[in-house]
Amino acid sequence: MPLLPRRWRLPYVALLVVVGLLQSVSALQSYRQGGGERPWEPFLWEFSSIAVIAWLALAVHALMGRLGGRPWLRQLAAHAVALPLFSLAHVGGMFGLRLLVYGLTGVDYQPGELSTLLVYEGGKDAVTYFSFCLISRGIWMARAADVRARELDRARRELAEARLARLADQVQPHFLFNTLNLISSVMYEDVAAADRLLCQLADLLRQTLAAQQRVEHTLGEELALVQPFLALMQARFGRERLDVRIEADAAARACRLPALLLLAPVENAVKHDVARHRGRVTVSVVATRDGERLQLRVSNHGDTPVPEAPPDPDGGLGLRNLRERLEARYGGAAQVRFGPDGAGMSLEVALPCAC
Missing domain, CATH: 3.30.565.10 (Histidine kinase-like ATPase, C-terminal domain)
Incomplete structure (x- = not known):
């Protein structure tokens, strides 16, 4: 089963666009107050982050699906490895997109010291990562509950059909014996x-x-x-x-x-x-x-x-x-x-x- 079924792809993209626009408009206000002269920059900053997060969220969802039912120690070990990778992928992808766009437009861009960026973005990424984990766990639990409900419903239908077949089988011998007694x-x-x-x-x-x-x-x-x-x-x-x-x-x-x-x-x-x-x-x-x-x-x-x-x-x-x-x-x-x-x-x- 795909992580993102076809019917959910368009709503997922629409949600990301709405979140990106809201964050960009909010960032634009601060940007203008700080004397910024290129209004497209806040949109680039926010949408570069949203674009990378969109793929990382699916990766976290896949990880949570694999970890379901595993021992807690194994899950903690997996998260201890996945969280730094999540942050590195986010920072690398986000700033890679920004540097690409700035390079194409000929605008100079200085993101700052790498260590400072990793600490600053790492704290936000930790909150984002664990939020995705909680949301994903809820989705996987809901999906499992839906599967169990459908299996239970199917088992009930099969049981009812078997019971109906058994009861129907009782009709013909009962009818046959009584009719033969009458004819005899x-x-x-x-x-x-x-x-x-x-x-x-x-x-x-x-x-x-x-x-x-x-x-x-x-x-x-x-x-x-x-x-x-x-x-x-x-x-x-x-x-x-x-x-x-x-x-x-x-x-x-x-x-x-x-x-x-x-x-x-x-x-x-x-x-x-x-x-x-x-x-x-x-x-x-x-x-x-x-x-x-x-x-x-x-x-x-x-x-x-x-x-x-x-x-x-x-x-x-x-x-x-x-x-x-x-x-x-x-x-x-x-x-x-x-x-x-x-x-x-x-x-x-x-x-x-x-x-």
Whole structure:
């Protein structure tokens, strides 16, 4: 990573120019009061120093990056060597530029005794050097904190994706076992019907496997899996016992959600509630979009409930899985409500709509 990224180069140069102008204007006032006759001289003095300092500041920043995490004694030894070099480079570069310009203009320039210059400039350079060290340390610490934050965020995303994948993997075996149990009861009554149901189940499993690989898809694609499943269950129980209703407008169908999110709740509604009612059961799936929220409702209503088979107040494994998947994907932005609804049960899910 470059010490000075491209996007910071122009602001860095602009900052140096502004600092140089401010110092030059201030020096110009003293210069005029002292009887100076060449107004460009204070600008040369200040900008010659700024030009050299601009490169030395980057060198100090690089040094601080290399010293990060090193033992304190090694850092002190490095600074003990770097500080004199910093001052010598500053003095040499600064007066070298001045002598060059004065030579080109034909103006005589006497900078003074070298020992006096080194002592005078060395004190200022020490303050400048350690100021750069403190600023640089803060920049390196901020950069390290930013890197750690991005790595932590990436680790959290990967953990969430792994958790979502694990939860999604639980859906298909749970759905498969329950569906095979339902179909097995038909085999001794109607072999042809059982064979037909198994073929339909195989097609449905191929579709669910493809959906599972995508992790996320639209509600329309989710309903394209729910509809054949409900058709399969109607063939199993008969249309006189199982009535199916699916309502979703175009805006709701465009919303994205985790793949196979509704399959387990719909399957539970069919499996448990057809068994809990002697008469006709209506399973409905309704989806609406309210602004940036997707509202889902899976409900079932039967004619005559069987009191000996009370519903699971938690909604069973399928709904526990649904809650965990929504928590992993949306956090507190998704809400789930499940409970009695007249002669049946109702599941309501509200989550952000991302298209």
